Amino acid sequence: MKSKNTDAFTRLTDALKVLPNVGPKSAQRMAYDLLQHHRTGAEELVSALQQALLQVHHCRLCNTFCEGEMCALCADQTRDSKRLMIVHMPVDVASMEAAHCHDGLYFVLMGQVSPAQGMDLSHIALDKLVARLQNHAVEEIIIATNFTAEGDATAYVLAQLLKDFPGKVTRLARGMPLGGELEYVDAGTLAQAVYERRKITDN
Ligand SMILES: [Zn+2]
Structure with missing residues (x-):
């Protein structure tokens, strides 16, 4: 959970650990990589994730x-x-x-x-x-x-x-x-x- 005392980098690595099979080490590597090499990609990721969270739901009939x-x-x-x-x-x-x-x-x-x-x-x-x-x-x-x-x-x-x-x-x-x-x-x-x-x- 986000705390006021958590710095931005720690917050990012903690958030990445929600992904399957991603532990603290891989989360840290991903965070470095995104911030160092893929800043545009990271922005697109944030925006795509926000849109998906808003728009993707479960089908009323089949649950997909x-x-x-x-x-x-x-x-x-x-x-x-x-x-x-x-x-x-x-x-x-x-x-x-x-x-x-x-x-x-x-x-x-x-x-x-x-x-x-x-x-x-x-x-x-x-x-x-x-x-x-x-x-x-x-x-x-x-x-x-x-x-x-x-x-x-x-x-x-x-x-x-x-x-x-x-x-x-x-x-x-x-x-x-x-x-x-x-x-x-x-x-x-x-x-x-x-x-x-x-x-x-x-x-
Ligand atoms: Zn359906």
């Missing part, structure tokens, strides 16, 4: 990041609204779209459940998902979480949550590499995993 109330995918009337694919992050939507294997809609959890951190559910958007399903008719839910310990835990939590869902609940086939994160899987493998998805509830 977008500007405005609804993202372009949710607004697209040609998509099959009866099939909803649940993914961890916006980057997974991009991977699926690049693989051209899903013409339905998405729901983005914005995180995953971690068994190592006590299966805490507070940081994934389960309430919003439930509301989404109550307000819009869906016939199939495709769970497209990663094939990692976290992805499996998230899929388990979703399967429990959806056990009374009247439609079909499926999960991507295990054609994916073990420990595979969707983000790093090639489009062909990803498409195959979607086509060979399997039912995980009895409905």
Whole structure:
């Protein structure tokens, strides 16, 4: 937190530590570098960050990041609204779209459940998902979480949550590499995993 006694350089390095995998040493290096070599770039960074904070919000329907109330995918009337694919992050939507294997809609959890951190559910958007399903008719839910310990835990939590869902609940086939994160899987493998998805509830 900013304190009146903190000098500008310390405040900057402290602020940079908010970035993933950036500890005190890297924060200090970044700060030196920005101030020494990239002052114009640093100004652009400040301005872009301010604009993004003001304009980028979560889509009302799918929870991904977008500007405005609804993202372009949710607004697209040609998509099959009866099939909803649940993914961890916006980057997974991009991977699926690049693989051209899903013409339905998405729901983005914005995180995953971690068994190592006590299966805490507070940081994934389960309430919003439930509301989404109550307000819009869906016939199939495709769970497209990663094939990692976290992805499996998230899929388990979703399967429990959806056990009374009247439609079909499926999960991507295990054609994916073990420990595979969707983000790093090639489009062909990803498409195959979607086509060979399997039912995980009895409905
Ligand atoms: Zn959306």
